[in-house]
């Protein structure tokens with residue numbers, strides 16, 4: 001345990017990250033890469049909670065843009081996160097890591113229902129605990145679900161794995177001169193409209209002093225380095 005800085009963390013994975021090189025769905029190599037990355041920390045006793053998005057399968061906003069009722073589309077998006085959560089659970093278990101899925105929407109046959117105290121108990125018992133179905137409410141995102149659950153379970157940090165290696169002052173893809181921040185304040189993220197997480201999630205983290213680490217999922221061993229307290233990517237703090 002001593003090699004690791006954190007005792008309890010929440011990892012936020014976007015649904016798109018699970019696609020890897022595919023155009024839709026799940027590239028099995030990605031869950032396996034995540035399992036490889038967190039295995040040592042998990043074995044060392046770091047308590048790991050996970051929230052995964054659903055953008056690789058369905059997003060409510062896309063449904064609404066195509067004429068669908070927004071809340072109905074969002075319900076479909078939340079179900080997409082359950083599919084991703086089950087895929088991650090399967091991979092973790094194949095790698096010998098005990099894991100539970102807790103859904104914000106009751107689905108007794110395939111997952112437990114989210115109950116905060118029970119979630120904390122799973123974590124204390126060394127089970128990777130995946131929070132599925134977002135917040136259980138339409139009009140929210142899984143970033144907000146991640147911020148909410150991180151606060152609820154008393155995580156020390158919310159780790160957001162993305163496709164870029166941190167937060168830049170402008171889009172680094174279209175602006176090669178973009179400057180990366182090592183640290184940045186919540187207010188600056190909001191005022192500069194930097195889209196690290198949506199504004200609701202950022203404000204929730206701000207109000208509850210929940211640090212957000214943003215880093216690139218594709219870098220080998222990145223979770224392990226982050227969990228050891230190395231400064232990777234960008235950290236959002238007060």
Ligand code: UDP
Pocket residue numbers: 013014015016052053054055056058059060061073074075076077078080081133134135136137138139140141142143145
């Ligand atoms: N969603 C929702 N409420 C929540 C979380 C998610 O309605 O609390 C829906 C919403 O439609 C969203 C979709 O689930 O578009 C997938 O989540 P998200 O877009 O956050 O996934 P990511 O971008 O991380 O893949």
